[in-house]
Amino acid sequence: MRRALKPAAREPVVFDLATRPLRDINAILQALPAHTNETAWAIANPRGAHAVAVGVTTPVSISIDGHVGYYCAGMNDGAHVTIAGNAGPGVAENMMSGTVHVMGDASQAAGATAHGGLLIIEGNASARCGISMKGVDIVVKGSVGHMSGFMAQSGNLVILGVAGEALGDSLYEANIFVRGGITSLGADCEEKPMTEAASAILETLLKKAGADADPKDFKLFGSARTLYHFHVDNADAY
Amino acid sequence: MNETSDPRIPQTRPRFSATFDPHSIAEIQRAAATGIYDIRGGGAKRKLPHFDDLLFLGASISRYPLEGYRERCGTDVTLGTRFAKNPIKLKIPVTIAGMSFGALSGNAKEALGRGATAAGTSTTTGDGGMTPEERGHSQTLVYQYLPSRYGMNLTDLRKADAIEVVIGQGAKPGGGGILLGQKISPRVAAMRNLPEGIDQRSACRHPDWTGPDDLEIKILELRELTNWEKPIYVKVGASRPYYDTALAIKAGADVVVLDGMQGGTAATQEVFIEHVGLPILAAIRPAVQALQDLGYHRKIQLIVSGGIRTGADVAKALALGADAVAIGTAALIALGDNAPEWEEEYRKLGTTSGAYDDWHEGRDPAGITTQDPVLAARLDPVKAGRRLANYLSVLTLEAQAIARACGKSHLHNLEPEDLVALTIEAAAMAQIPLAGTNWIPGKSTGF
Ligand SMILES: Cc1cc2nc3c(=O)[nH]c(=O)nc-3n(C[C@H](O)[C@H](O)[C@H](O)COP(=O)(O)O)c2cc1C
Numbered sequence: 001m002r003r004a005l006k007p008a009a010r011e012p013v014v015f016d017l018a019t020r021p022l023r024d025i026n027a028i029l030q031a032l033p034a035h036t037n038e039t040a041w042a043i044a045n046p047r048g049a050h051a052v053a054v055g056v057t058t059p060v061s062i063s064i065d066g067h068v069g070y071y072c073a074g075m076n077d078g079a080h081v082t083i084a085g086n087a088g089p090g091v092a093e094n095m096m097s098g099t100v101h102v103m104g105d106a107s108q109a110a111g112a113t114a115h116g117g118l119l120i121i122e123g124n125a126s127a128r129c130g131i132s133m134k135g136v137d138i139v140v141k142g143s144v145g146h147m148s149g150f151m152a153q154s155g156n157l158v159i160l161g162v163a164g165e166a167l168g169d170s171l172y173e174a175n176i177f178v179r180g181g182i183t184s185l186g187a188d189c190e191e192k193p194m195t196e197a198a199s200a201i202l203e204t205l206l207k208k209a210g211a212d213a214d215p216k217d218f219k220l221f222g223s224a225r226t227l228y229h230f231h232v233d234n235a236d237a238y
Numbered sequence: 239m240n241e242t243s244d245p246r247i248p249q250t251r252p253r254f255s256a257t258f259d260p261h262s263i264a265e266i267q268r269a270a271a272t273g274i275y276d277i278r279g280g281g282a283k284r285k286l287p288h289f290d291d292l293l294f295l296g297a298s299i300s301r302y303p304l305e306g307y308r309e310r311c312g313t314d315v316t317l318g319t320r321f322a323k324n325p326i327k328l329k330i331p332v333t334i335a336g337m338s339f340g341a342l343s344g345n346a347k348e349a350l351g352r353g354a355t356a357a358g359t360s361t362t363t364g365d366g367g368m369t370p371e372e373r374g375h376s377q378t379l380v381y382q383y384l385p386s387r388y389g390m391n392l393t394d395l396r397k398a399d400a401i402e403v404v405i406g407q408g409a410k411p412g413g414g415g416i417l418l419g420q421k422i423s424p425r426v427a428a429m430r431n432l433p434e435g436i437d438q439r440s441a442c443r444h445p446d447w448t449g450p451d452d453l454e455i456k457i458l459e460l461r462e463l464t465n466w467e468k469p470i471y472v473k474v475g476a477s478r479p480y481y482d483t484a485l486a487i488k489a490g491a492d493v494v495v496l497d498g499m500q501g502g503t504a505a506t507q508e509v510f511i512e513h514v515g516l517p518i519l520a521a522i523r524p525a526v527q528a529l530q531d532l533g534y535h536r537k538i539q540l541i542v543s544g545g546i547r548t549g550a551d552v553a554k555a556l557a558l559g560a561d562a563v564a565i566g567t568a569a570l571i572a573l574g575d576n577a578p579e580w581e582e583e584y585r586k587l588g589t590t591s592g593a594y595d596d597w598h599e600g601r602d603p604a605g606i607t608t609q610d611p612v613l614a615a616r617l618d619p620v621k622a623g624r625r626l627a628n629y630l631s632v633l634t635l636e637a638q639a640i641a642r643a644c645g646k647s648h649l650h651n652l653e654p655e656d657l658v659a660l661t662i663e664a665a666a667m668a669q670i671p672l673a674g675t676n677w678i679p680g681k682s683t684g685f
């Protein structure tokens with residue numbers, strides 16, 4: 001596993017999930033005042049716990065030392081969360097802003113419905129990565145599973161590895177950048193010309209995510225917009 | 239027709255088929271012409287076993303009634319007593335069901351908030367997020383957590399008084415939402431993060447969980463996000479009410495919301511509305527049974543909906559074991575939907591007041607199911623809110639009148655024993671004896 005991108009500036013306050021209930025830890029993190037001086041936090045022994053560091057609204061850094069269960073950093077709104085391990089389903093689901101950095105692999109529905117912020121996954125992400133995303137940026141350095149970007153509404157999904165079956169099914173206005181090739185495209189998803197604007201977005205995201213990749217090696221996929229209106233001739237796709 | 243033209247011989251008159259009735263024929267013709275199914279609003283329109291098929295017995299020698307205007311008959315209800323730090327306390331057991339801003343105009347949402355607040359009850363957001371008008375005018379607001387997650391955000395989640403995880407609706411158990419392009423105005427589009435004017439389809443499954451074990455973790459997350467303060471409701475369309483209720487209990491719900499097939503929708507395929515799901519009459523007892531079997535009846539509250547119109551319906555739902563009811567269609571009618579004053583305009587739309595159900599088209603003459611600013615301006619939210627408050631008050635007074643007649647000092651004291659069924663079907667579905675017998679089909683072998 002690689003190192004986190006932004007090591008905390010000062011010694012973090014460490015919570016031990018083996019001895020302290022999740023409720024206490026989340027309550028403290030959620031109640032932090034906007035301009036707290038305590039900007040570095042760490043959580044030891046997560047051991048697959050669910051809903052760790054959810055709903056934090058202060059731009060503090062939280063590093064989680066191990067694997068987490070479902071919905072880690074769910075609805076995050078401003079915090080910088082690093083998971084030194086793998087993440088269960090729905091990591092950073094419905095994130096509003098901030099960053100979530102998974103050093104290992106992520107399970108299904110990573111970044112589901114997220115509105116903003118940046119989700120970086122160093123390893124692979126499972127099925128439905130970026131499902132219904134609503135503005136978030138997601139960078140997956142490995143591959144993603146089937147139905148990734150399903151009904152994705154806006155934002156950018158960057159995949160350095162291979163995308164599984166039915167990529168971008170029923171896509172709305174999100175951009176999907178893929179370097180390693182696709183298995184198949186979902187309904188209404190098509191390859192788009194890589195415009196300068198799109199390439200600039202990609203370059204910025206790769207840089208932010210610390211990804212060593214050349215934007216020129218990526219293909220861009222977007223919505224063919226044929227399903228935007230109900231039409232008899234589209235019956236097969238519905 | 240007879241071949242003869244002799245006027246003295248009786249003619250065979252044109253006869254419509256009961257199977258290929260005029261409605262079926264017109265639908266076949268429409269389908270053949272367009273190639274697409276019919277979409278409409280409202281709930282199941284065909285006749286179904288319903289609360290009308292039950293009667294209250296009233297007091298007699300064996301039990302005595304309460305004085306109509308003197309003796310108290312309580313109506314309050316507390317929802318979310320299982321885990322939430324801040325359960326919801328309502329004055330009346332009639333709540334306003336979730337209906338989205340998008341399906342409804344901003345004025346209509348405001349009017350619902352005003353009316354509900356005046357009556358001391360809650361209102362509910364819908365598939366489109368929370369609007370400031372709605373939050374501002376609703377003393378108690380339930381925030382829906384739907385598969386689409388349109389407009390879902392942490393700030394609004396924390397502003398809510400309760401959270402309703404929507405798994406299904408009675409009009410379309412197993413179906414997602416539809417909002418056609420005419421109603422995707424710039425504001426609706428922005429709230430949902432969608433291009434303007436598209437025909438929007440919302441997902442039927444939640445994006446980040448499937449199944450009851452996942453739901454349990456999702457509920458844990460929602461509680462962690464909101465400091466364990468807010469009651470978490472789980473709403474299901476009536477299809478397998480015993481198991482759905484049991485699984486919602488297992489997943490940690492504070493309140494179960496059960497919506498029957500008469501329940502309204504803003505837009506769904508007609509075939510779905512009329513052919514999928516159970517009438518609410520058939521769904522309440524299995525849900526109550528699940529609560530009882532697991533020791534949670536009255537500890538986890540049950541809200542039922544789908545075709546509630548009168549105080550008698552409210553009283554019957556509670557007597558069957560519900561803690562509260564929710565209303566959608568009736569609330570819209572109270573605001574002014576289908577009002578005769580717009581008859582001329584209904585005619586222009588090819589319908590008539592009382593039958594208008596093209597709520598998905600956004601051309602509602604009453605200004606309720608529309609995003610057209612000119613039409614929406616027709617609805618005065620203050621006056622419409624007052625009408626809704628009046629109606630809620632009548633529902634409560636009617637339910638109380640019945641409860642007093644049955645000798646009950648609180649609406650929650652109504653019980654199945656107060657009821658009889660008029661038909662064998664209703665007796666079987668509601669597990670209530672057929673009137674004049676002690677026979678419950680499938681349960682007892684009485685006379
Ligand atoms: C116009 C309209 C919009 C609705 N929108 C939603 C919605 O967004 N979410 C939801 O769970 N149910 C929705 N419903 C269903 C109601 O919440 C409720 O289940 C139903 O209306 C109850 O039955 P009733 O209409 O017979 O009272 C809607 C219903 C109507 C009439």
